[in-house]
Amino acid sequence: MRKLRIRPHPPFRGDWRRRSGPRSTAITVLSWLAHLAIRPSPPNDDPLPREANPSIVVIKPMAIGDVLRATVFTNALRRAIPGSHITFAVGDYARIALLNNPDIDNVLPMGLLGTPRRYDLRGYLAFARTLQRQHYDVAFVLDRSPAMTLLPYLARIPYRIGLDSRHRGFSNTTRVQILPDENEISAYRRLAASVGIDASNSSCVFSPTPEDTSFALRLAEEFRPLESGHHILIAPGGGMNPGAVDLTKRWPAERYAALGDHLAKEFGGHVSLIGTASDANSVGTVKRAMTYPVTDLTGRTSFGQLGALMSQSQLVIGNDSAATHLSISVGTPTVTVFTSTAPWIYGSDEQHAASVSTGSPEEGLREIPTVEMVLATARQLLSGAN
Numbered sequence: 108m109r110k111l112r113i114r115p116h117p118p119f120r121g122d123w124r125r126r127s128g129p130r131s132t133a134i135t136v137l138s139w140l141a142h143l144a145i146r147p148s149p150p151n152d153d154p155l156p157r158e159a160n161p162s163i164v165v166i167k168p169m170a171i172g173d174v175l176r177a178t179v180f181t182n183a184l185r186r187a188i189p190g191s192h193i194t195f196a197v198g199d200y201a202r203i204a205l206l207n208n209p210d211i212d213n214v215l216p217m218g219l220l221g222t223p224r225r226y227d228l229r230g231y232l233a234f235a236r237t238l239q240r241q242h243y244d245v246a247f248v249l250d251r252s253p254a255m256t257l258l259p260y261l262a263r264i265p266y267r268i269g270l271d272s273r274h275r276g277f278s279n280t281t282r283v284q285i286l287p288d289e290n291e292i293s294a295y296r297r298l299a300a301s302v303g304i305d306a307s308n309s310s311c312v313f314s315p316t317p318e319d320t321s322f323a324l325r326l327a328e329e330f331r332p333l334e335s336g337h338h339i340l341i342a343p344g345g346g347m348n349p350g351a352v353d354l355t356k357r358w359p360a361e362r363y364a365a366l367g368d369h370l371a372k373e374f375g376g377h378v379s380l381i382g383t384a385s386d387a388n389s390v391g392t393v394k395r396a397m398t399y400p401v402t403d404l405t406g407r408t409s410f411g412q413l414g415a416l417m418s419q420s421q422l423v424i425g426n427d428s429a430a431t432h433l434s435i436s437v438g439t440p441t442v443t444v445f446t447s448t449a450p451w452i453y454g455s456d457e458q459h460a461a462s463v464s465t466g467s468p469e470e471g472l473r474e475i476p477t478v479e480m481v482l483a484t485a486r487q488l489l490s491g492a493n
Contacts, residue, residue, distance in 0.1 A: 145277055145278055147260075147267070147278060147279070147280045148280055149265070149266055149280040149281060150265050150266070150280075154266070154268065154280075154281045154301065154302040154303065155245060155266060155268075155302050155303070156244050156245065156265070156266055158244065159190060160188070160190035160191050160192070161188070161191050161192075161244035161245050161266075162191070162192045162194075162241070162242065162243050162244045162245070163184065163188075163191050163192065163193050163194065163243065163244065163245045163246075163247065164193075164194045164195075164196055164215065164238065164241070164243045164245070164246050164247070164259070164264070165177070165180065165181055165184070165193065165194070165195045165196065165246075165247045165249060166196045166246060166247070166248045166249065166250060166255055166258060166259070167195070167196075167197060167201075167248075167249040167250055168196070168197060168198040168201065168217050168220055168221025168222070168250065168255065169197070169198040169200055169201040169221050169222060169348065169349075170200070170201055170348045170351075170429070171200070171201045171203065171204045171348075171429035171432070171433075172204075172427070172428060172429045172431075172432035172453075173201070173291070174197055174201040174204040174205065175204045175311055175313060175429070175432040175433060175435075175436050176291055176292055176295075176311060176432060176453075176455075177249045177295065178204075178205075178208060178210065178311045178312045178313070178436065179292050179295055179296070179306065179309050179310060179311045179312075180247070180249060180295040180296075180298065180299060180306065180309070181193060181195065181208070181210045181211055181312070182210050182306075182309040182310055182311070182312050183296070183299045183304055183305065183306035183309035184210070184247075184299070184304060185209075185210035185211075186309065187299075187303075187304040187305065188304075192212050192213070193210065193211050193212050193213075194211070194212065194213040194214070194215050194241070194243070195208075195211045195213070195214050195215065196214075196215040196217050196238075197214060197215070197216070197217060198216075198217045198218065198219065198220060198221050198222055199216055199217070199218055199219065200222065200348070200349050202214060202216065203410040203411075204313070204410075204429075204433075206313075206316075206410065206411050207313075207314045207315065207316050207411065208312055208313070208314060209312070209314055210312060215237075215241075217234060218230060218234070219349070220234050221250070221252070221254075221255060222349045222350040223350035223351050224350045225349060225350045231254065231258075232261075234258065235257075235258050235261040235262050236262075238258060238259065238261075238262035238264065239261070239262040239263055239264075243259075243262070243264050244264070244265065244266060245264065245265075245266040245267075245268070246258075246259030246262075246264040246266070246267045246268070246269075247268050247269065247298070248267065248268070248269030248270065248276070248279065249269070249270065249295060249298070250269075250270070251270055251272040251275055251276075251285070252275065253275040253276075253277070253278075256269055256275060256276050256277070256278050256279060257278050259278075260278035260279075265280075266280055266281075267279045267280045267281070268280065268281040268283075268298065268301065268302055269281075269282065269283070269298070270282075270283055270285050270294060270298060271283060271284050271285065272285045281301055281302060283297055283298045283301050288449070288451055288452060288468040289452070290451060290452055290453075290454065290456065291452060291453060292311075292455065292456055293456070296309070310436075310457065311432070311435055311436040311455070311457070312436055313414050313433055313436035313437050315411050315412070315414045315415035315418065315437065316411055319409070319411040319412045319414065319415040320415045320418075320419075322408070322412045322415065323408075323412055323415035323416040323418075323419055324419070326404075326407070326408070326412075326416060327416065327419060329402070330377050330379065330402045336374065336375045336376035336377060337370075337374045337375075337376030337377075337420075337421040337422060337489065338376055338377055338379065338419070338420040338421055339367075339370050339371075339374075339376055339377070339378050339379070339420065339421060339422045339423075339424070340378075340379050340380075340381050340416070340417060340420050340422070340423045340424070340425075340434070341363055341366070341367055341378060341379070341380050341381070341393065341423075341424050341425065342380075342381050342382055342386075342423065342424070342425030342426065342428060342430035342431065343357065343358070343360050343363045343380065343382065343386065343389040343390055343392075343393050343425065343426070344357065344382040344383070344385065344386020344389045344390065344425075344426070344428065344430075345357060345386070345425065345426040345427065345428025345429065345430065346426065346428065347385040347386075353447065353448075355446060355447040356426050356427050356428065356446060356447055356448055357389060357426050357446070358426055358444040358446055358475060358476070358481075359475070360389045360390075360392035360393045360396070361392065361393075361396055362477075362478050362481075363389075363393045363424075364392070364393045364395075364396030364397045365396075365478045366424065366478050366481055366482055366485070367393065367397050367399065367401060368397055368398055368399050369478070369482050370422075370482070370485060371397075371399035371400075371401075372399065373486075374489060376421070377400070377402065378397070378399065378400075378401045378402070379401065379402040379403075379404050380393055380394060380401060380402070380403050380404060380405060381404050381405065381408075381413060381416075381430060382405045382406075382430070383405070383406060384405070384406055386405060387405060390403060390405045404416075410433070413430075413433065414433050414436070414437050415437075417433060417434045417437050417439045418437040418438065418439055420439055421439075421440065421489060422439070422440050422441075422442070422485060422488060422489055423439050423440070423441045423442070424441070424442040424444070424481065424485060425441075425442075425443065425444070426443070426444055426445075426446070427443055427444075427445055427446075427448045427450075427453055431443040432455075435455050435457055435459070435460045438459060439459065440459045440460075440461075440488040440489070440491065441455075441459065441460045441461070441488075442461050442462075442463060442481060442484050442485050442488060443455070443460065443461070443462050443463070444463050444464075444476055444481055445462055445463065445464035445472070445476075446464075446472075446475045446476070447472065449464075449468070449471075449472065450462035450463075450464045451467075451468050459488070459491075461484045461487070461488055463476045463480050463481050463484050464476060465480075
């Protein structure tokens with residue numbers, strides 16, 4: 108029997124997190140109607156159970172960068188309730204973002220669930236039953252999708268706390284309204300505050316293993332710069348996720364090449380290019396256009412090894428992609444170039460992270476940033492690193 112798909116098969120083009128059109132409008136209307144019929148509240152009107160060490164599941168299926176951003180929430184959760192058992196439910200593709208995370212006790216694979224246009228009703232209901240068998244006390248839903256919000260409701264988890272975008276969080280017992288153009292990390296901090304958890308000092312987290320660190324040290328020996336130099340990583344790719352493609356997120360490769368030459372000349376360091384197989388065209392263009400020596404590390408590291416290499420580098424520059432979110436999560440000075448996605452929504456508030464774009468929430472994005480704009484920001488971060 109043919110499976111009933113929740114979403115059709117072809118990949119979504121553009122920013123799948125900000126979809127609009129008749130389908131989106133229909134979902135909003137249905138969510139509003141459900142909001143009128145279903146008005147759940149937490150047991151005993153307490154946002155969290157009174158038990159000292161509850162069993163908690165956090166739901167955020169994808170993508171890699173989004174899941175890394177969500178670790179700011181689990182970092183706060185672990186600090187606030189150190190004895191709790193925290194499970195993170197995540198899609199298979201984004202699971203690597205949680206490797207070796209010290210704030211998480213268990214990772215619950217969601218398969219393709221949550222991947223735009225790639226999961227079916229049978230798999231969805233099966234995962235709801237899996238959640239129910241775990242007998243969690245609390246579920247935090249860090250996703251706007253009503254399909255993800257409904258999962259803990261179907262699993263009969265008593266305390267359900269989550270974001271509420273256009274009434275799509277109708278099945279949560281505690282709902283946090285998302286503000287217009289609100290930063291994602293800010294929304295997670297407010298979600299934590301809604302249940303009495305202080306997330307003001309929490310950070311995004313990725314922890315490379317000792318083996319990852321050893322590998323990165325050996326790899327760096329191949330191109331170790333002079334003592335006075337810097338190791339700068341450039342990630343010119345991104346925008347490729349299962350079920351969604353958005354290549355407009357990529358700053359032109361020729362501009363990355365000009366930027367790399369400027370940085371190599373001015374700071375006397377070494378530039379390396381990083382990425383996966385899907386980034387090969389952009390990486391190749393940068394490599395051919397640069398006049399200073401450059402190392403191509405595309406495909407030579409695992410995700411954890413790349414995080415370790417970033418932690419040993421002085422600067423990472425890239426698009427709004429998994430690479431820059433990883434760099435921010437390991438604490439490396441990072442410049443993120445925004446071309447088609449909004450930095451006020453997807454940017455970081457960490458002191459070692461900087462976003463470069465044009466425009467504002469009021470007027471939207473304008474032309475793509477110039478080389479001079481990105482170079483000036485890189486100088487500031489490198490000066491701070493010194």
